[in-house]
Each structure stands twice: as C-alpha cells, then as structure tokens.
Amino acid sequence: MSDAAVLLVHADSDREYLRAPGEELQTDLGVLTVPEAPRPGETIETHLGETFAVRRLRGPDLFNHFERTGAPMMPRDIGLVIGHTGAQSGDRVLDAGTGTGVLSGYLGRLGAEVTTYERDAEFAEVARGNMALAGVADRVDVRTGDVLEDLEDLAGGEFDLLTLDTADAAAVVERAPDLLTNGGYCAVYAPFVEDARRAEEAARGAGLLGVETLETIQRELHVDDRGTRPSTAGVGHTGYLTFGRRG
Amino acid sequence: MSDAAVLLVHADSDREYLRAPGEELQTDLGVLTVPEAPRPGETIETHLGETFAVRRLRGPDLFNHFERTGAPMMPRDIGLVIGHTGAQSGDRVLDAGTGTGVLSGYLGRLGAEVTTYERDAEFAEVARGNMALAGVADRVDVRTGDVLEDLEDLAGGEFDLLTLDTADAAAVVERAPDLLTNGGYCAVYAPFVEDARRAEEAARGAGLLGVETLETIQRELHVDDRGTRPSTAGVGHTGYLTFGRRG
Amino acid sequence: MSDAAVLLVHADSDREYLRAPGEELQTDLGVLTVPEAPRPGETIETHLGETFAVRRLRGPDLFNHFERTGAPMMPRDIGLVIGHTGAQSGDRVLDAGTGTGVLSGYLGRLGAEVTTYERDAEFAEVARGNMALAGVADRVDVRTGDVLEDLEDLAGGEFDLLTLDTADAAAVVERAPDLLTNGGYCAVYAPFVEDARRAEEAARGAGLLGVETLETIQRELHVDDRGTRPSTAGVGHTGYLTFGRRG
C-alpha cells in the first residue's frame, strides 16, 4: 500500500481533496504540489498562502472522494460485508461488479488480494484509477468483462470470499462451491427484494451453510438541548445482504 | 498470523470446534490431534472414526467460538465500526474494554496493531487466550488495567483508531485529540442512549469532525414458498455507535 | 353498543376474563355471575370470596380475550388502518376475511357499520360470538362466504372503507372503484411482500389515488436504572399495509 493518495484538508473550510504523491492540486484556493512522501499531520501551502493539512487516507475517504461511475456501496454496507464474512488480511477475494470500486478499495486496504470484474470498459478504467489513488493497484486486479464467462477458469481458485453486486448475482452464487475454499463466504448485495430472494434460493440450492438475507436500517441520533431523538430526516434503504458459507 | 487455530467441522452434524495446531480435541465423537500445519479442506479422523473437516478461521468464528466473559460485540457492529472508520492493515488501534476480545481479534486479523485495556484481570487472561487462538497474539496487546489511568502515557501515540466499549467512554473521548493521528477515527459502542449522548457531546466538545451517533436495526428476511417477508422473530437492539474524526 | 361484555379483573393477580352481562364466570377462583347491568369500577365477589373489578370493554381487550381462529390483526395494525383511512362513526365498511374479528370489533365500536366475509363457516360462527361479546352484533354482519362471489351485489354499495386481509385481496382491489364512495379508502393487510406488491399494482391499475404500501417496525423502549434503550428482544414483522383512495 505504498504511494496511496493522501487527503488534503483545507484549514479554513471543510473542503477536502484526494491527491497522489507528486500530484498537483489546482483550485481557486491556489496551486500546490503534494510531496513525494507526504507525512500525515504536515501542512502544505498553496501559492496563494492557503493552508492544507495532510491526512492518511482511510476507507470513508474512498467513498467520499473516488471518481464515481454510479452509486457506490456505502461504508455501512461494506462494513457489514466485512463483519459478517470476516474479510481479513491475506484473503483471496473474487468480486463482481466493480462499479466505482469502493468495496474493492476497502478490501485491498485491509490486506486482501482482490480480483474484480466490471463489464463496462470505461467504468473499469475509472476503477483502476481509483485503485491507484487508494494505493492498492498491486492488490486489486480490475478485469474488464463478465465474471460469468470466466467461471470455468476461476473455479478451483480457492477464494476465501466472493462479493457480488450485480443483477445476475444468483447465477454466480450457484457456482460458489466451485469458487470458494472450505469455510469461505459468499456475500450478495441486492437493492431489490426479488433479487435478494433469488440470491438466497441460489445459495440454499448450492448447499451453502448459514444462508441468511439481512436488511439493515440505520438512523442517526439527533442530540440537542431539548433532548435526544432519532433523526426526523430518516435514512433510506440501500440494499439487502445475503450471506452463505461453503461447508 | 501464523499458528492461528483452525475450525474443525464435524462431517455429519453442525458441531464445530476451534483448536490450535498441535492441540487435542476430546469429545464424545472421539479424540483427534490437530496437525502442526493443518490445511483448509483436509479431513481428520477421531479414534472413533468420526471425520472432521479443517477450515481456516474467519471473523464470525471468533464470535461463535471464543471463550466468553460477557456478551461480545456482534459481527454486525464490528463490521459497522470497520466500515465507518475504514480500519485497515497497518492501523495502530487503542481499544478499551477488551471483554471477550472479538473486536480486537477482528482488527488484528485485518492487519492492525491493537493495544487493548481490560480492567478485570481474569477477563484479560481469557482474552489473551482468545488472541492466541485467533493467531493475533503478536499484534494484540491485552493490558490489564484502566485506560483512563494510562492516558498520559498513551497521548502522542498517534493512534489511527480509538475503539471504546466501556461505561466511561466519554472520559476517553475527551482526550481523543491527544491520542489520535490527523484523520484518525474514534468509535464508541454504547447500549444505552444516555451513554451514546454523553459520547456524542464529548466528541463535539473535543472538536472532532463529522460526529454522528448511529442506531442500527437489522432484520432477517424470511423466504419460503408462500412468499418473502421480514422475520416475525425480530432482531433486538445491540448498541448505538458514535463516530468522530480528528481534523 | 348495549350489552357488551365487560372485563373482569382479579384483584390479586393479573388474570382477566371477558364475560357478557348475566353470564357466569367459573374458574378455580370460584363462581360469580355478571350483573345484567354491570358498572365499570364496581367489584364482584366469587362464592370463594375472591374479588373481581368490572372494567368497560376496550379495543385491546378484544385482541387479548376474543376466542381465536388464527393470528388476529394486532392493535397497532388496526390503529394504522384507522389512522391512514380515517375510519369513523357512521362509516359503511366492507371487510374480508373476518378471522377472529378483532378489526371488525374495533370498527364496530367506533360506530361503523361493517359487512364482513369469512369463508370458513366455523370461523364465522366464532366471529359472530365475538361480535356479541364486543356489543357490536347489531353493527357487524358476519357473512359466511367468499366476498369475490358477492362483488356484483356489493357494487354500488357506496362503502366508505374496504378492509382486506385475504390472500386474494388484489382481486377485490381491482373492483374497489365500484365498491367505494367518492373519497372512500381501501386498505390491504398482507404478511408477504409479493402479496403487498400485487395489492399495490391492483390499486394503481384501478386508478385509486394516493396509493402507498407501508411497512411498520415497532420496538418497545426499555427503561431501567442503567439507562434507556430499545428492547433487545425485538418486535417482529406483522404485515404490510397498502392504502388507496377512490377519487
């Protein structure tokens, strides 16, 4: 994870930018060049005298600052995938579809080796740039194409984790026993209940253990002088998560 | 993470055991000795001819098989901590109180270096055994004592992450700016809303950024021939999670 | 609503019984006869000297004490039907299927005239007894049969409210414009999401206005000396509610 981008945080506002070492930042606050070896906590001035603090990159920054090619998976759902599957350093992960690549970036940064499929060539190219920013280009292999067409080659790959965020996830889940190592997990993210049901049925049909589909509602607690209450704004649905494990 | 325990899964039932390499498993199914270098997928027989499959250890196994000294944090909440803070390989983490050590075990297994405080000496000893089982004894330092008494020494430690699951978490949060590196996160787990409020107020008072307290409701989706619906059993409250980040 | 049963509450326990005026109560606490005109607040003694207080019957008592022929709709869902449709005194209501009759009993007790269909003759008979206990036998007409077969006769009935708790609710919803008066509401209770979807599609197809399907999660707040938190027990799913209104 060398050469990851750093977060540049403006001292006098809440503006933040993600830039790689050696890159230039050009905004109305002036121009600055990120040092080749930026240290967290140091400050850098633009030619207009505006100060930016350097922060080490972390997962939520990927969500907030990656170039987007669609609605990326949110930190909460990425966290749930990690918590329910125990994604860990050294894991071999097969992922489809990449999208913006926030999940792949998180997994790379916790030390997993990720092979991820994205059908859209332009999206894949953006995701590759995002992986470079996240400092995980050497750990995350973004492949342009349809994972379904490569399943024969991938079978026997002994993946520890299979993460799927595609409309036809169920078709991959059917093959999970060929793809996963013993005790390896499969996780499917599906916005619609019909797709979640298909994933659950495919996981059961494939003989995975501990199959369950979870729905998560998260609300912010609002705290002020009058008292404490859940936010009146509400937090909406993101997706169902279906999990199963190879026996 | 060498020498982690492996999961032994009985071929003909859903019984599972966590045992370290070289350890003996004695049950009514017979006796077996785990090889010094067990390989995931291999099978081992007891002297009574019962077969167990070897699986590589993963996070949820820590929750299911660690010796418990209280109600451990659940995989879902551990995942949310990881997702919302971007816990990653190489992180320096300060944690209190250890309890059963499931959170520390997860963090160790994704490559973080964890210093964790547990006031109860017996609980700390159990947690040390659990860390050995998880193969992270070299990464997780379980200290017996009260983190509040060590704050002077810990200040300037440049921790990337502060995780707190103690009744007096707010008192530690007040010192978060001295403990965290720039851009580092603080996460508090609190079952009661009053404690969550105190944590949120302490985080705001300490000048942390992006302070928010989240409540998470998770339900299992029930799928059968009649249709699909959320479980009628319900999933109860675990705890509020309060997050903040050092600027 | 004369002659409704009263609730008899044992003075020294939490035991309660629903009995009509003039009826006898025989339990291990002794025998008593309910007066012909019981007054709320008065006490009655059994021949063994045990004291019961008389309470006026209210909606939740119907749920707790009616003879059951299945899982009745819960007070919360009945309340939501009333709140979202404005069920009121003088309403003409068409209901199917009756089941235990708790919804019909509530509607009768707020002054509506209810025609309700139950296919199972035994269930219908039990429901008629329940309506008598609730004091609404003159307002709630429990018909044995399938509402779908009577739709021709019911059309033009100018109902203010249509309440459906049957597997084939969507087929009735299609006819809602013929059954409802202008501004009248249709409400469907469906445990499964597929049935709720069918109801929503039928309501839209029939040209009803303000069509919406709502899912309700209710949790009890747990209050003790340590603090306040949602119950760890959880409250499960009951059913989706789909509403629409004739323009």
Add this chain to the structure above:
Amino acid sequence: MSDAAVLLVHADSDREYLRAPGEELQTDLGVLTVPEAPRPGETIETHLGETFAVRRLRGPDLFNHFERTGAPMMPRDIGLVIGHTGAQSGDRVLDAGTGTGVLSGYLGRLGAEVTTYERDAEFAEVARGNMALAGVADRVDVRTGDVLEDLEDLAGGEFDLLTLDTADAAAVVERAPDLLTNGGYCAVYAPFVEDARRAEEAARGAGLLGVETLETIQRELHVDDRGTRPSTAGVGHTGYLTFGRRG
C-alpha cells in the same frame, strides 16, 4: 357530526380544498359556493367552468387541510393511539395540548367527547375553527389554558382516555389514576427520548398497568418494474408513544 366541511377536489389536477357548506371557494380556478347540503360524488362548477368533485371528509383530510399552528400529529401516530387504547364511540377523552387539533378531530369523528387544553389563545382559536370544519364543534371542547391548573376540577371526571402531547405530560400522568375510569388508558406522545422516559416513569409511579413506550418506524415500499424495495428516501422519527392503563 352535521355540517362538516367537505373536500372539494379539482377534476383536472390534484388540488383539494376543505370548505364548509354555504362557504365560498375563491381560487384562480374561479369562484364557487358550496351547497348547504353537499352530497359526496356530486360536482360543482366555478364561474370559470372548472369542475370540482365533492367528497365526504375523512381523517387524513384533517391532517392535510386544517390550518396549522405547528407540526400536527400524523395519521399514523393518531392511528396508533387509537389502536393501542381502543378509542371508541362514546369515550370521554381529556386531551392536552390541542395544537392544530388533528387528534381531537379524529377522536370527535369516531364518536368521542373530547375536552382539550391549549395554552396559546391564538392556537386555541384556530383549533376551534378546525373543529367546526371537521363537524365536531359540538363534541370537542377546546379550552384555552393549562390543564395542570384544572386538574383538581377534572379529577373524578371518569375519563376513558387521556391523551397528552405536551412537554410536561409526566406531571399529568402522575394524576392519571384520579382522572381515568377503571380500565381507562393514558397515552403520551413525546418526540424526545428523555420525555418518553419521564412519562414511562410517571406512569409506573402512578401504578398504571401495562405501561410501555413504543417507537415506530414506518417506511414506504417502492414498487416498479425493476423490483420491490423499501423507499430510499426514508421516513423519519416522529415521536415515542407511552401507554398505561388504570387498573
């Protein structure tokens, strides 16, 4: 409930107005006068030839069209109060604070006699106008003042139901046993958890039975060709509801 306003619904848009019999409606669509005895379903033309349909007034119309003096209680929460307390025709209800009067209007329209207190004289005057529109002016007595000052006079009033939506509800709950008839219910609506806790403690302290505080989360189901899912928009918190019953 004679002389209630009717809902006037524009034939070619979703515009609706609430007007009493004999009243004039003046908009950019022209002028019309509501007949003295409007019949649901009939149509009325403005002098510009725009057509309005007459609908009988129902509860949700009170919420949508009453003149507001603050955020009124929502139909869902009104429904929950009715469902959990069994509010019914003939009930004697004591309510505080009136606010816009939507709860009082609903209760009046299901046949209850309501005495409601509003401290703000202007708000009370608006509420009286709203009760007239709802056709329940003869059933809902809107009193200007603080219910706490009248508790001595109200004690012994044998109310069937006590509904409280004020910051100092707990002080009234303490007196609930003096106000309620046997078996009568108390319901408190409180946006903040601290106030809900105070209400629950007051209800327990007063010896009420079946005391519980409920939190309700309601989401709309989104249905389209791609599938079915809970709304991504989210529905926010409204208030906690605390219930108790006099033994």
